[in-house]
Amino acid sequence: MQTGPNPDKTALRHRTGTSHQDPLAVRVILIFLTLLFFGGFVFLPLALVFAEGFRKGAAVYIESIREPYAIAALELTLTTAAIVVPLNAVFGVAAAWAVSKFTFRGKTFLVSLLDLPFAVSPVIAGLIFVLLLGSRTTLGSWLGEHGIKLIFSTPGIVIATLFVTFPFVARELIPLMESQGREEEEAAVTLGAKGWQVFSIVTLPNIRWGLLYGMILCMARSIGEFGAVSVVSGHIRGMTNTIPLHVEILYSEYNYAASFAVASILVFLALATIVVRSIMENALHNQQQTQF
Amino acid sequence: MSIEIKHVTKRYAGYTALDNISLNVDTGDLVALLGPSGCGKTTLLRIIAGLDTPDSGSIFLEERDTTGIPAREKNVGFVFQHYALFRHLNVFDNVAFGLRVRPSQTRPSKNEIRDRVVYLLKLVQMEWAVKRYPSQLSGGQRQRVALARALAVNPKVLLLDEPFSALDAKVRQELRRWLRKLHDDIHVTSIFVTHDQEEALELADRIVVINKGRIEQQGSPQEVYDHPANAFVYNFLGNVNVFHGRLRDGKVLVGDHLIEAGKRIGHHEAEHGQAFIRPHEIGISRIRSGKNDIVGFIRDIRLMGGQIGLELETAGFDKPIEAEIPRETWRNLELSRGDEVFITLDRATVFTGDYVI
Numbered sequence: 001m002q003t004g005p006n007p008d009k010t011a012l013r014h015r016t017g018t019s020h021q022d023p024l025a026v027r028v029i030l031i032f033l034t035l036l037f038f039g040g041f042v043f044l045p046l047a048l049v050f051a052e053g054f055r056k057g058a059a060v061y062i063e064s065i066r067e068p069y070a071i072a073a074l075e076l077t078l079t080t081a082a083i084v085v086p087l088n089a090v091f092g093v094a095a096a097w098a099v100s101k102f103t104f105r106g107k108t109f110l111v112s113l114l115d116l117p118f119a120v121s122p123v124i125a126g127l128i129f130v131l132l133l134g135s136r137t138t139l140g141s142w143l144g145e146h147g148i149k150l151i152f153s154t155p156g157i158v159i160a161t162l163f164v165t166f167p168f169v170a171r172e173l174i175p176l177m178e179s180q181g182r183e184e185e186e187a188a189v190t191l192g193a194k195g196w197q198v199f200s201i202v203t204l205p206n207i208r209w210g211l212l213y214g215m216i217l218c219m220a221r222s223i224g225e226f227g228a229v230s231v232v233s234g235h236i237r238g239m240t241n242t243i244p245l246h247v248e249i250l251y252s253e254y255n256y257a258a259s260f261a262v263a264s265i266l267v268f269l270a271l272a273t274i275v276v277r278s279i280m281e282n283a284l285h286n287q288q289q290t291q292f
Numbered sequence: 293m294s295i296e297i298k299h300v301t302k303r304y305a306g307y308t309a310l311d312n313i314s315l316n317v318d319t320g321d322l323v324a325l326l327g328p329s330g331c332g333k334t335t336l337l338r339i340i341a342g343l344d345t346p347d348s349g350s351i352f353l354e355e356r357d358t359t360g361i362p363a364r365e366k367n368v369g370f371v372f373q374h375y376a377l378f379r380h381l382n383v384f385d386n387v388a389f390g391l392r393v394r395p396s397q398t399r400p401s402k403n404e405i406r407d408r409v410v411y412l413l414k415l416v417q418m419e420w421a422v423k424r425y426p427s428q429l430s431g432g433q434r435q436r437v438a439l440a441r442a443l444a445v446n447p448k449v450l451l452l453d454e455p456f457s458a459l460d461a462k463v464r465q466e467l468r469r470w471l472r473k474l475h476d477d478i479h480v481t482s483i484f485v486t487h488d489q490e491e492a493l494e495l496a497d498r499i500v501v502i503n504k505g506r507i508e509q510q511g512s513p514q515e516v517y518d519h520p521a522n523a524f525v526y527n528f529l530g531n532v533n534v535f536h537g538r539l540r541d542g543k544v545l546v547g548d549h550l551i552e553a554g555k556r557i558g559h560h561e562a563e564h565g566q567a568f569i570r571p572h573e574i575g576i577s578r579i580r581s582g583k584n585d586i587v588g589f590i591r592d593i594r595l596m597g598g599q600i601g602l603e604l605e606t607a608g609f610d611k612p613i614e615a616e617i618p619r620e621t622w623r624n625l626e627l628s629r630g631d632e633v634f635i636t637l638d639r640a641t642v643f644t645g646d647y648v649i
Contacts, residue, residue: 183372183374183376184376184377184378184379186343186363186370186372186376187370187372187376187377187378187438187441188378188389188393189343189362189363189364190341190342190343190363190364190366190368190369190370190442191389191390191393191441191442191444191445192364192365192367192390192393192394192445193364193389193390193393194364194393197393201378201389201393202378205380206379206380
């Protein structure tokens with residue numbers, strides 16, 4: 001007795017399944033090109049990061065990672081992300097809410113402003129904040145007199161990262177919230193719900209996957225941000241160095257092994273982000289399929 | 293709970309959605325706001341609910357001015373065209389929503405909420421679906437859950453915005469009858485918006501015909517259907533043949549045919565007029581029955597359920613005349629395509645004035 005699928009039928013299904021696809025040669029070439037590109041531009045560099053990191057042996061690798069400056073850089077990077085991601089989640093939800101659920105003057109202008117951080121080079125973004133808050137400016141010197149130092153310190157790094165990663169959450173949520181419309185919120189209001197109840201019981205659950213997805217993109221960018229942070233940080237070791245900056249300093253000191261070892265931390269963070277992201281994407285996809 | 297709408301006006305950029313509308317709805321009535329899309333009927337419903345604010349005028353619920361009161365405090369049940377169920381909550385939680393969001397002093401206990409929800413779901417025949425999510429229900433089922441959800445908070449008035457228009461014909465008719473029965477049972481003052489004259493005629497106690505932000509006519513379905521106040525209402529409430537022509541002694545001269553007016557509405561001095569006649573008001577016979585009879589040929593015969601639709605071609609009119617006769621008459625007259633018949637238009641209503649369809 002055969003309990004599995006009939007092998008003949010399975011084979012038939014395979015044949016009919018592929019009969020209307022592209023010819024074999026086209027498929028082989030496309031797959032080959034994809035693999036070549038993937039291997040040359042993604043896999044090889046990533047592998048090299050680890051190879052270089054371990055070139056002088058595991059001891060050096062571990063030492064480079066455990067070194068106080070590296071630990072400080074990791075701490076600063078994670079602290080920055082921990083501040084930036086929640087703040088941008090709040091800003092992003094507020095912006096998306098305003099844009100998608102209300103009509104007001106200057107809405108189109110606001111939407112295009114949301115893209116500004118993407119359009120402006122991160123280095124320029126960093127410079128903007130130096131020019132705005134640096135110790136030689138009016139605002140900066142006034143703040144300095146009151147003992148607040150923003151540029152060349154952690155707050156400056158947070159502010160620059162906030163700016164650069166601002167659009168991720170809002171961009172993710174606006175199309176989602178626009179497609180969901182206002183009717184559910186209106187229904188909640190006619191049933192007597194107060195503003196925060198409408199938001200927490202109706203709006204937030206409807207956008208939760210999109211919000212998480214946007215936050216993950218925001219986190220990935222805030223961990224890896226180099227340009228804007230580089231300008232505002234001042235590169236003070238153990239104080240204002242994030243991981244990307246630390247990697248760059250080690251590299252310019254010809255300390256390649258340590259540089260790549262620390263860089264591998266970034267790779268791990270990025271890989272973890274991609275895994276979480278693909279899980280989110282699936283969840284988001286499933287949710288959209290069950291929408292009506 | 294009576295509803296009084298006093299001189300409500302609402303303008304949007306470029307057009308006037310509501311132009312000085314005044315309307316009274318008596319307690320326990322089921323009223324239809326009927327009109328073509330874009331006539332302002334949904335805007336009016338949203339203003340009553342407090343989801344929109346009028347530019348001027350006021351809304352009284354039970355003799356209390358509620359114009360500035362936000363929707364949340366109005367205690368009005370609203371049913372949306374596309375159901376607007378909370379997609380991430382199951383049927384039970386959807387219906388319980390309005391009770392659960394109440395402040396703790398007025399919120400019923402868990403058991404009371406459960407009893408109320410179960411009672412309502414039984415009322416709308418959806419008690420089997422408590423654990424289902426909206427996406428697992430058909431359109432008709434969703435709309436019934438939406439109705440239960442709106443009724444959960446004991447609304448003073450129930451407002452329904454094109455509640456059945458997203459459903460297919462059979463479900464629509466079923467739900468329509470069911471809603472009428474439900475209304476007879478619970479008697480909550482209700483207003484529903486529709487562009488479907490059949491729905492309004494079948495369901496409503498009173499019909500308010502709206503066009504371009506103004507009320508054209510209001511009255512019982514029979515009044516509105518049998519005595520349309522103007523050409524728009526006549527035309528909107530069902531299929532109709534329209535003949536444009538010159539007026540002569542209260543009759544309309546179309547080509548070289550004189551159409552006798554059963555009724556005349558409008559200015560007596562007007563030069564031009566239109567004769568309206570519904571397909572089923574047209575008389576068809578094999579022999580001449582009156583001096584105004586028109587000779588025509590049957591161009592097409594259509595089976596329309598119990599009725600037979602005839603497309604008649606005549607020498608004097610440029611458009612074919614649509615007539616409807618009972619199946620029995622059709623059989624007795626032994627009509628077939630190409631036959632010559634005599635057409636009686638004596639029951640036409642003549643409107644004068646500048647109305648153009």
